[in-house]
Structures are given as C-alpha cells and as structure tokens.
Amino acid sequence: MIEGLLTDLDVVRKDFPILARVLSDSDGIGQPLVYLDSANTSQKPQVVIDTMVDHLEHHNANIARAMHQLGAESTAAYEGARDRVAAFIGAPNRDEVVFLKNASEALNLAANTLAWPGERQVGPGDEVLISEMEHHSNIVPWQLLCERTGATLRWFGITDDGHLDLSNVDALITERTKVVSLVWVSNMLGTVNPIGDIARRAHDVGAIVVVDASQAAPQLPIDLAAMTDEERPDLLAFTGHKAVGPTGIGVLWGRRSVLDQLPPFLGGGEMIETVTMERSTYAPIPHKFEAGTPPIVEAVGLGAAVDYLSVLGMDHVHRHEQAITAYALEGLQTVPGLTVLGPLDVRERGGAISFEIAGVHPHDVATVLDTRGIAVRAGHHCAKPAHQRFGVQSSTRMSSYLYTTPAEIDALVEGLEYTRRYFRLD
Amino acid sequence: MTTNLDSLYQEIILDHYKNPHHQGLREPFEAEVHHVNPTCGDEVTLRVHLTDSPGGTHVEDVSYDALGCSISQASASVLSDLVIGKPVMDAMAIHDEFLAMMQGKGRVEPDEEVLEDGIAFAGVAKFPARIKCALLSWMAWKDATLSAVQPVQPLEQKEEAK
Numbered sequence: 001m002i003e004g005l006l007t008d009l010d011v012v013r014k015d016f017p018i019l020a021r022v023l024s025d026s027d028g029i030g031q032p033l034v035y036l037d038s039a040n041t042s043q044k045p046q047v048v049i050d051t052m053v054d055h056l057e058h059h060n061a062n063i064a065r066a067m068h069q070l071g072a073e074s075t076a077a078y079e080g081a082r083d084r085v086a087a088f089i090g091a092p093n094r095d096e097v098v099f100l101k102n103a104s105e106a107l108n109l110a111a112n113t114l115a116w117p118g119e120r121q122v123g124p125g126d127e128v129l130i131s132e133m134e135h136h137s138n139i140v141p142w143q144l145l146c147e148r149t150g151a152t153l154r155w156f157g158i159t160d161d162g163h164l165d166l167s168n169v170d171a172l173i174t175e176r177t178k179v180v181s182l183v184w185v186s187n188m189l190g191t192v193n194p195i196g197d198i199a200r201r202a203h204d205v206g207a208i209v210v211v212d213a214s215q216a217a218p219q220l221p222i223d224l225a226a227m228t229d230e231e232r233p234d235l236l237a238f239t240g241h242k243a244v245g246p247t248g249i250g251v252l253w254g255r256r257s258v259l260d261q262l263p264p265f266l267g268g269g270e271m272i273e274t275v276t277m278e279r280s281t282y283a284p285i286p287h288k289f290e291a292g293t294p295p296i297v298e299a300v301g302l303g304a305a306v307d308y309l310s311v312l313g314m315d316h317v318h319r320h321e322q323a324i325t326a327y328a329l330e331g332l333q334t335v336p337g338l339t340v341l342g343p344l345d346v347r348e349r350g351g352a353i354s355f356e357i358a359g360v361h362p363h364d365v366a367t368v369l370d371t372r373g374i375a376v377r378a379g380h381h382c383a384k385p386a387h388q389r390f391g392v393q394s395s396t397r398m399s400s401y402l403y404t405t406p407a408e409i410d411a412l413v414e415g416l417e418y419t420r421r422y423f424r425l426d
Numbered sequence: 427m428t429t430n431l432d433s434l435y436q437e438i439i440l441d442h443y444k445n446p447h448h449q450g451l452r453e454p455f456e457a458e459v460h461h462v463n464p465t466c467g468d469e470v471t472l473r474v475h476l477t478d479s480p481g482g483t484h485v486e487d488v489s490y491d492a493l494g495c496s497i498s499q500a501s502a503s504v505l506s507d508l509v510i511g512k513p514v515m516d517a518m519a520i521h522d523e524f525l526a527m528m529q530g531k532g533r534v535e536p537d538e539e540v541l542e543d544g545i546a547f548a549g550v551a552k553f554p555a556r557i558k559c560a561l562l563s564w565m566a567w568k569d570a571t572l573s574a575v576q577p578v579q580p581l582e583q584k585e586e587a588k
Contacts, residue, residue, distance in 0.1 A: 363466055363495035363559065364435075371431045380467045387467075393493050394467045422431070423440070423496075 002406055004323030006316055013403050015045040015308075023373045031373030034408045039187055039215060039352040039399030040377050041241045044305070048244060051304035055297050062293055064270060078296050081303030082286070088306035089236070090223035091253050098252040098259070098286040099299050103214045104137040106237035106252035107181070109289060110210050111141035113262040114179060115148045120208060120261050124150035126178040129207075131156040131164055131193075132389050133186045136382045138212045142181060151178070158389050162189040162342035162349075169201065177207045184216035188383040188397070189342030190325075190349035192220075196231035208258060209233045217251075218243040218401070219321050219350050221314035224253065234258045240298065244402075245305030249298035252289070259285045266291040309402075317402045321351045324400045324409065328353055331413040332398075337425065338416065341390050352399040354381065357416065359425045362396040368419040374412055433549030434556070435496065438504075442543070443496040448506035452489040457574035461566040463558050468494030470502060472566040474574050476514065483514045483575065488567060497547075497556050502563035504543045514571060520544075521568055528557050 006012055013019050022030040035043060055077055061070035063078045078099075086094035100106050114122045122128065128142050132155055146153045154172055157165040164182075173180065180202040185192050199209040210233065216222065217238035224232055235258065240249040254262075264271060264282055268291035273281040282288045309317060326346040332338055337358035343349045357365060366378035377397045380387050387393060398412055420426060451458075455473035462469050475487040488506040492499055505524075509517035524544055527536045532552035536545040550560045 361495035361499075363468075363497070363556070367434065367553065367556065368431060379465065384467070393469070422435070424444075 002323050002327055004319040005406075006312065006320045006402060009320075009403075009405060012312070013405070015047070016043045016403050017046055017049075018043050019403060031371075034372075034374040034411045036398040036400060036404070036408065036412060037375045037377050038218075038401035038404070039242065039397065041247070042218060042244050042401050043403065044244055044246065044301075045308050047308055048246065048301050048304045052246065052297050052301040055300045060297070063296055064287075074296060077300045077303075078294070081299045084303040084306050085251055086253075088222070088310060089217065089251075089253055090225045092225045093256055095285050096253055096256055096259065098254065098289045099294050100250045100252055100289070101248060101295065102241075102250035103212060103237045103239040104141075104250075106235075106250050107137055107210070107212060108141045109252055109265045110179075110181070110208075110235050110237070110262075111145040113265050114208070115145055116263045118261060118263050120178075120258070122149045122151045122178050125176060126151040127154050127174070127176045128152070128179045128181070129154050129156070129172055129177050129202075130181050131183065132158045133162075133164070133189055133191060133383065133386045134181075134183050135187050135212065135214065136384070138181055138183055139385065142179070145179075152176075156182075158189070158386065161344075162186075162191050164191070164193055166194075169198075173198075173201050173205055173207070175205055177202065177205050179208050179210060181210035181212070183212040183214075185213075185219060185350040185352075186342070186383075186386070187215050187352055188354050188381045188386045188395070190352045190354075191343055192216075192348060192350060195233065196227065199233055200230045203230050208235065210235045211237070213238040214242060215350055215352065218309075218317075220318055240302040240305060243302075243305055244308055245302035246298045248295045249302045251302075254285075256285060259289070264291070265289055268292045270294075312402065320402050320404075321400065322346055324404050324406070325349065325351050325353065327406050328398065328400065328409045328412070331409050332416075335413060335416045336420065341392070341395055351401065352397055354395040354397040356392055356395055357420065357425075360419060360423045362394045364423065365396045365416070365419050368422055369412070369415045372411070372415050372418070374415050376412070430552075434553055436546035436549060438543050438546035439496060439500040442500035442503040446492075446499055446503040448488060448490070448503065448510065449492075450489055451491050452487060455487070455489070455574075457570040459566050459570040459573070461562055461569065463494075463498075463562050465558070466494075468492075468498045468559060468562055470494070470498070470563050470566050472502075472563060472570055474567065474570045476571070476574050481513055485509045485512055485514060485517050485571070490563060490566075492563060494562065495556075495559055497550055497559040498562045501547065501560045504547070505563050505567055508542060508544060509567065514575065517571070518568070521564055524564055525561070527551060528560055 021033045059073040061074040063075040086097045202209045235254045241247040271291040341354045362378035455475045458473045460471045470492040472490040477486040492502045523540045
C-alpha cells in the first residue's frame with residue numbers, strides 16, 4: 001500500500017464515468033482505459049456533467065439581462081459559480097474573479113490591456129520577464145506585447161535539473177521590469193516554481209506579477225488571501241478543464257487595484273455602465289472584462305468542479321498526486337534507456353512527467369501505448385523552447401490526477417517495456 | 427494474425443526507419459525546402475536535384491535531413507527510393523498515388539507496381555493522427571520539385587525569345 005493515496009480511490013473513480021471505458025484493438029480485444037493525459041485535460045466527474053445538464057434542462061436563460069424567473073435562476077447559478085471559484089483559490093474578494101474562455105484568453109487579456117494607455121502601460125525601454133519553461137500561451141502574448149509597445153522581452157533560463165535558473169535574477173529583475181509572468185507548475189518539466197519569492201522581488205521594483213496556474217490550480221491548494229501582500233501575485237490565470245471542469249471556461253483572478261487600472265479588453269454587452277454614440281463608461285469588475293454572453297453553463301460546471309475538489313480536499317488531492325508521481329518516477333526509471341526531463345525529487349514537482357526513450361520516437365511510443373488502452377501525450381506539449389533547452393524535439397508525457405491508481409502506472413511501465421521490445425531495442 | 431499495431435508498423439517501415447536510404451543533405455540541388463508538422467513538431471529539410479535529359483526532366487537526387495517518428499523517417503526513405511532516377515512526371519504520378527492511398531481511410535487498394543515499398547504505409551491511413559507523419563516528406567518533395575521546375579521555364583522562354 002502506497003502512503004498518501006486518496007482513501008476510497010475505487011469510490012472516487014466511480015465518480016468519473018469515462019474511466020470505465022474499454023477500448024478495443026482491431027482484434028476486438030478489450031483494453032481498459034488507462035488515462036494518463038490529465039495535464040492535457042482532466043476527466044469529469046458525474047456531478048459536473050449532471051450539474052451542466054440540469055442547468056440546460058431546467059434553468060437555461062441569459063444572465064443579468066433576462067427579467068424573468070429563469071433569468072434570475074441562471075444569473076444566480078453563474079454568480080454562484082463565481083463565489084465557488086473565489087473560495088477555491090482563496091480570493092480576497094469574489095469580484096476579483098473574471099470568467100473567460102480559458103487560461104490563454106486570461107493571459108492575453110493581461111498582455112493586451114497592458115499595451116494601451118493607462119497607469120500600467122508598457123512602453124519602449126520597459127522589460128517583460130518570462131521564463132524558458134513557459135507554455136506557448138505564456139510566451140506568445142508577451143512577444144506580441146513587446147512587438148506592439150517596443151518593450152524588451154527577457155527570460156529566466158532553466159538549469160540542467162529542470163529548475164528555474166535564478167543565478168542572474170538580480171540582472172533580470174530591475175527598475176526596467178514592468179511585468180513578470182511565470183508558470184507556477186510547468187506542464188512539461190513538472191517543476192514547481194518559487195512564485196512567492198519571485199513575486200516579492202518583482203514587487204520591490206514595482207512590476208506586475210502574472211502567474212500561469214493552469215497546472216497548479218488542479219493540483220495544489222491555493223489560498224491567495226493567506227499569502228503575504230508582497231508574495232501574492234497580481235494576476236493569476238487558470239483553465240477549468242484541467243481541474244475536472246468543462247472546456248470553454250477559464251479564470252483570471254486579479255487584485256482589484258490592478259484590474260481597476262487595466263483598460264477593458266473586449267467591448268460589448270454587459271461590460272458597460274452607459275453607452276452614448278460618442279463614448280461609453282464601463283461596469284465595475286468583474287463585468288468590465290466579461291463582454292458578451294459568457295459561457296454560462298460552462299461556468300456553472302466549473303462551480304460544481306471546484307466544489308467536487310474542495311469536498312475531496314485539495315490537501316488530499318495534492319498528497320495523492322505526490323504519491324502517484326513518486327511511484328511513477330520510480331517505475332519509469334526502471335525502463336532501460338529512459339530519461340526523465342525535469343526534477344527527480346517529487347517534492348519539487350507536479351504530476352506531469354515528460355521523458356525520452358533512446359531509440360524510439362515519442363509518437364511511436366504514444367501509438368504503441370494507445371493500442372494497449374494507455375493515453376499519454378507525445379510531442380512538444382506547447383513548450384518548444386523548453387524542449388529546445390534540453391536538446392530534444394519532442395517527448396512523451398504521462399500526467400496523473402486524483403483518479404490515477406498505482407496499477408495504471410504499472411500498466412504504463414509494462415507498456416513502455418513492450419514498446420522497447422516492439423522496436424527491437426533489447 | 428495481423429494486429430492493428432503490426433498493420434501500422436510493417437517490417438518494411440521499421441527496416442527503413444533503422445536504415446534510412448539516401449539520408450543526408452547533398453549538393454548540387456536546385457531547391458531546398460523546410461517543412462514542419464506544427465502539431466507534433468516533426469521537421470524535414472529536403473533538397474531536389476533535377477537534370478534535363480532527352481526524355482525530359484529527371485529526378486537526379488533527393489537528399490534530406492529529417493527529425494521525427496519512425497513513420498515520417500521511413501516515409502522519407504521510401505520516397506527517395508521511389509523517385510530518384512524517374513522522370514519528374516512519373517515521380518509526380520507516384521506522389522499522387524501515395525497521397526490517394528494515405529487519404530483513402532484504409533479503403534484504397536494501393537498499386538504495388540507503382541508504390542513498391544510504399545504500400546507498407548497503407549496501414550498508416552487507418553491512424554488519422556499519423557497520416558501527416560507519412561505525408562510530411564512527400565509534401566516537402568512536391569514543394570521543392572515545383573519550385574525547382576518553375577524557374578527553369580522562364581529561362582527557357584527567354585532563350586526562345588532570343
């Protein structure tokens with residue numbers, strides 16, 4: 001028995017109907033699904049599915065503008081979801097939670113609005129600091145910001161063991177730094193970054209601190225209100241679908257003071273206070289950033305998702321992830337020719353483990369595993385610079401979650417050994 | 427018994443993957459292209475060298491440097507085997523036959539006379555995620571060949587005008 005696993009893991013797995021799926025190969029032999037691609041998207045518990053169906057069946061109406069009973073119910077469900085998400089991340093104020101399409105849109109909102117005139121406008125001579133281990137969604141928006149404003153993009157490197165290279169932090173965080181945008185937990189290397197320390201340094205020079213929490217929010221207990229003011233980020237982005245919620249809904253949490261300083265992102269319905277033909281004034285946050293009819297049922301689904309995680313307890317979810325990741329690291333390293341990219345100490349990492357196997361390309365690994373019912377990701381995982389840093393074009397990635405069992409890790413390790421034999425590496 | 431996996435990874439494919447033919451970048455060449463499969467990151471740099479002979483323009487050489495999976499690597503190897511030494515028109519016909527097979531969802535019966543080792547890729551057509559792997563170098567070859575052929579024509583026209 002491995003310590004730290006969720007109690008009643010069998011019962012928890014029954015909450016996820018898809019985990020009962022049996023995939024068949026061309027011989028019609030059933031292969032039970034082994035889903036190890038949760039960093040890509042997580043599976044959904046029945047309660048999320050049911051909540052969304054119930055909303056569509058019984059409460060569907062537009063929000064905030066429909067003056068009928070259904071409109072009131074729908075608005076209450078949508079705003080209730082905001083309360084739930086605020087509680088999930090310990091937001092100091094529920095109005096600081098902005099619903100968007102995904103984490104990419106949240107990061108683009110930040111990078112886009114910082115280009116426009118305002119108290120926080122970025123301009124020539126200013127610097128934007130990111131890192132080499134970012135997902136493309138936390139690289140490209142900042143490249144666009146720099147191209148549009150004449151600011152300079154700088155970045156932290158990565159050490160050989162997969163950590164942020166902080167040796168030149170004093171040269172990177174300077175009076176010129178206006179934005180520091182960093183991933184909390186790397187989707188490729190798994191590395192957990194010292195967000196608080198870096199936020200403190202960035203705040204010392206007056207920079208805005210943006211955190212990509214796409215992989216952190218599903219795995220780590222987050223309590224923004226409990227962080228010290230210096231260590232608390234200014235903006236934090238994550239997506240619903242990696243945290244047992246649906247696709248199409250993401251979250252941008254931001255300090256009220258910062259969100260108030262940023263100009264609107266998209267213009268349209270619901271984000272206004274009043275409109276004349278000459279000009280408009282804007283609604284207070286969060287509505288200022290929620291133009292148009294939002295993804296209502298998706299937000300309601302996310303509300304149910306974070307409630308589900310809170311009932312399990314994020315401390316327990318995190319402990320489970322750590323236990324499974326430690327077991328997986330141990331198992332993977334028994335496979336000859338396998339190299340893990342990223343930290344090997346489970347305390348320094350999250351549940352996504354990217355690796356290479358000498359002599360077999362990741363796509364071939366993924367295809368062979370797939371015929372055994374094992375779903376992993378192969379490719380660059382939207383982190384090409386991080387792969388380049390390690391001199392590889394692509395990697396295979398397994399990513400576990402709260403429903404992953406040690407037996408599934410055993411199946412992966414067996415599958416990898418089979419893959420090596422199949423490609424005649426023994 | 428042919429399992430799904432064996433229909434994808436035919437012996438021929440694994441052989442070409444382990445020992446690719448015509449690999450490496452060579453001179454001379456009239457066109458060089460670099461193609462990328464953005465979803466998976468596979469890359470190929472491919473050169474074509476064409477020569478004019480009495481029978482028309484021939485594919486004298488295809489040389490390449492490819493990074494990618496067994497399917498994309500083996501495909502580049504088979505492609506070079508099939509087109510080197512052929513008239514460009516015949517090589518294009520082979521390209522069309524290969525493309526039709528790959529886009530045929532596994533229902534197109536390939537012509538072994540035309541495709542030779544290329545028929546080993548028939549099974550790949552049943553794996554939607556892998557079709558692009560098999561086509562990467564073929565697309566690159568067509569692109570390079572067309573750009574190598576095109577500048578030749580205006581030159582000839584100029585000479586005729588003289």
